[in-house]
Amino acid sequence: xxxxxxxxxxxxxxxxxxxxxxxxxxxxxxxxxxxxxxxxxxxxxxxxxxxxxxxxxxxxxxxxxxxxxxxxxxxxxxxxxxxxxxxxxxxxxxxxxxxxxxxxxxxxxxxxxxxxxxxxxxxxxxxxxxxxxxxxxxxxxxxxxxxxxxxxxxxxxxxxxxxxxxxxxxxxxxxxxxxxxxxxxxxxxx
Numbered sequence: 704x705x706x707x708x709x710x711x712x713x714x715x716x717x718x719x720x721x722x723x724x725x726x727x728x729x730x731x732x733x734x735x736x737x738x739x740x741x742x743x744x745x746x747x748x749x750x751x752x753x754x755x756x757x758x759x760x761x762x763x764x765x766x767x768x769x770x771x772x773x774x775x776x777x778x779x780x781x782x783x784x785x786x787x788x789x790x791x792x793x794x795x796x797x798x799x800x801x802x803x804x805x806x807x808x809x810x811x812x813x814x815x816x817x818x819x820x821x822x823x824x825x826x827x828x829x830x831x832x833x834x835x836x837x838x839x840x841x842x843x844x845x846x847x848x849x850x851x852x853x854x855x856x857x858x859x860x861x862x863x864x865x866x867x868x869x870x871x872x873x874x875x876x877x878x879x880x881x882x883x884x885x886x887x888x889x890x891x892x893x
Contacts, residue, residue: 728804730781732761732774735805738785742799753831766832767794778802813879817842820849820885829879835865836873838883849885852893857882 730736733756740751755763761774763781768788773781782800789795813829815838822843827833835856845851851867858881865872877883 728778730757730773730776730778730802730804732757732759736763736773736778736781737803737805738763738765739801739803740798741801742797743795747795750832755830764830766830768792778804815877815879815881815883817883817885819855819883820846820887822846829877829881833877834873835875835877835883836867838877838881839867839885845885848887850888850893851885853886855884855886857884 735754735756737754740748750766757763757773761772762770763773764770771785771788781802785800786798789798814826815829817827817838818824821839827838827841854865854867856863865875867873
């Protein structure tokens with residue numbers, strides 16, 4: 704009888720061990736993941752490090768390299784894929800990526816809001832590295848009446864005006880919950 708209990712206990716342990724190996728974390732669409740990066744210049748870490756949501760199509764949109772297939776991969780496989788993408792694009796020589804997959808569903812999507820004289824007013828998904836110009840373009844770009852030289856950004860209760868005809872203003876980095884307004888051109892067409 705003791706031998707039977709020992710055998711069943713051993714069998715249960717083996718089944719549990721095999722089950723945990725086969726049930727390793729696999730990244731799914733709409734899942735939240737956290738990405739950390741090392742081995743790059745310090746000012747670049749904050750550009751890439753953060754929380755991301757895997758899209759419905761199974762990709763993660765990363766700064767400088769764009770969408771990377773993530774669904775169906777383990778976190779370690781995604782780490783390797785991201786490292787390879789940055790290396791092959793010759794952006795970083797030896798990045799070290801760490802991916803942590805959440806156990807829950809997607810994190811609440813972060814947004815910026817674009818209004819005024821754009822083709823599609825409303826929220827635009829915020830990703831790290833999103834510029835003011837990219838947000839306006841994601842909203843369909845300006846209408847023929849949109850004044851790109853006087854784009855307003857509301858952040859923390861303060862309004863700043865940007866000229867999106869200049870490279871430095873085009874590349875201004877946004878933060879989540881920023882509100883962008885493209886005003887109407889004046890009667891002079893500006």
